[in-house]
Amino acid sequence: MARKRFDNSNCSVARALNEVGDWWSLLIVLHAMYGTRRFVDFQQQLGIAKNILCDRLTRLVENGVLHKVDVGEHGCRYEYRLTDKGRDLFPVVVALRQWGDKWNPAPEQGPLDLRDKATSRPIRSVQVLDADGNPLDLRDVFVPEHTEGHG
Amino acid sequence: MARKRFDNSNCSVARALNEVGDWWSLLIVLHAMYGTRRFVDFQQQLGIAKNILCDRLTRLVENGVLHKVDVGEHGCRYEYRLTDKGRDLFPVVVALRQWGDKWNPAPEQGPLDLRDKATSRPIRSVQVLDADGNPLDLRDVFVPEHTEGHG
DNA sequence: TCAATTTGGTTTCGTAACGCAACCCTATTG
DNA sequence: CAATAGGGTTGCGTTACGAAACCAAATTGA
Numbered sequence: 458m459a460r461k462r463f464d465n466s467n468c469s470v471a472r473a474l475n476e477v478g479d480w481w482s483l484l485i486v487l488h489a490m491y492g493t494r495r496f497v498d499f500q501q502q503l504g505i506a507k508n509i510l511c512d513r514l515t516r517l518v519e520n521g522v523l524h525k526v527d528v529g530e531h532g533c534r535y536e537y538r539l540t541d542k543g544r545d546l547f548p549v550v551v552a553l554r555q556w557g558d559k560w561n562p563a564p565e566q567g568p569l570d571l572r573d574k575a576t577s578r579p580i581r582s583v584q585v586l587d588a589d590g591n592p593l594d595l596r597d598v599f600v601p602e603h604t605e606g607h608g
Numbered sequence: 609m610a611r612k613r614f615d616n617s618n619c620s621v622a623r624a625l626n627e628v629g630d631w632w633s634l635l636i637v638l639h640a641m642y643g644t645r646r647f648v649d650f651q652q653q654l655g656i657a658k659n660i661l662c663d664r665l666t667r668l669v670e671n672g673v674l675h676k677v678d679v680g681e682h683g684c685r686y687e688y689r690l691t692d693k694g695r696d697l698f699p700v701v702v703a704l705r706q707w708g709d710k711w712n713p714a715p716e717q718g719p720l721d722l723r724d725k726a727t728s729r730p731i732r733s734v735q736v737l738d739a740d741g742n743p744l745d746l747r748d749v750f751v752p753e754h755t756e757g758h759g
Numbered sequence: 760t761c762a763a764t765t766t767g768g769t770t771t772c773g774t775a776a777c778g779c780a781a782c783c784c785t786a787t788t789g
Numbered sequence: 790c791a792a793t794a795g796g797g798t799t800g801c802g803t804t805a806c807g808a809a810a811c812c813a814a815a816t817t818g819a
Contacts (some may be wrong), residue, residue: 469708469717470701476712480629490746491732496767503620506807511768521711534766542711548703548734550621552611556700557620560693561627561674566620571749573738581737582742583699588729592739595641595698598722598731647796658780662797685795764817778804
């Protein structure tokens with residue numbers, strides 16, 4: 458049977474995963490955040506098959522995460538750029554990166570050192586915060602009864 | 609050829625996606641965060657095939673995201689519980705949920721209303737913050753030269 | 760002007776993953 | 790001792806993925 462898709466799922470996480478939850482999409486977004494814009498650059502940096510890259514880029518454009526710009530410059534004719542929606546994945550990517558750095562550190566790669574352009578100081582780690590800005594663990598929170606629903 | 613895996617990738621996002629970046633794993637973690645622990649409950653709530661669920665649970669246990677507990681109670685004999693590593697995905701899941709709520713809102717489901725158990729006040733949205741706690745956009749940050757490497 | 764190159768794809772084909780249903784084993788319940 | 794439930798495993802058909810080949814338009818180079 459067809460692979461299950463979550464377009465109409467009642468769960469927004471499921472719908473989000475439907476857009477960026479496969480093996481490649483979030484890595485494409487990550488590289489787009491690092492500045493990659495052209496087809497061949499994505500292909501070489503990711504080591505992805507061209508047909509898969511083509512399919513993912515098309516789908517990310519369809520979903521409004523990237524937009525495709527025709528730039529008529531010597532041979533490189535299209536660019537894929539992040540939309541506001543795509544840029545909004547920034548906290549997700551940083552959180553995932555921090556999780557990976559913490560639990561699966563690479564021997565030859567230090568943890569992410571993202572810095573504020575204005576001050577050159579490192580950013581804070583991405584956390585769930587309460588109304589006062591104090592970090593919250595999973596066990597510190599609850600979902601009010603009347604808004605439940607995660608199916 | 610074999611599906612590409614990222615176990616030895618130099619990029620911690622890629623390695624993270626290798627553990628929780630497929631269609632089902634993060635949804636399983638999500639439901640585990642909501643309290644689901646038993647095989648049949650995951651199966652019914654997610655509508656996932658039993659062999660796939662079996663495979664994902666095994667892999668999540670192998671990767672230290674869940675641990676399998678033998679509980680000798682009437683018929684329900686195993687529980688899959690989040691480890692510290694699994695609970696640490698909390699910011700990732702919340703960030704993804706907020707992204708989904710913002711860009712793909714479901715008509716019949718309001719945005720996530722997570723509240724602090726201590727005060728019953730809603731949490732803040734997950735953001736990337738500078739050292740002073742001010743939110744940062746993707747364009748407000750940079751990676752110092754000597755630590756670069758996202759391949 | 761005409762071959763070589765670059766970019767952005769599409770096609771073909773073999774393999775791996777997924778979804779469903781059926782079956783299996785153990786432990787409890789009646 | 791049959792029925793049921795939890796937790797899998799096995800087959801099988803469909804779909805997705807990966808590699809390489811091929812393609813078309815535009816650019817470069819001689």
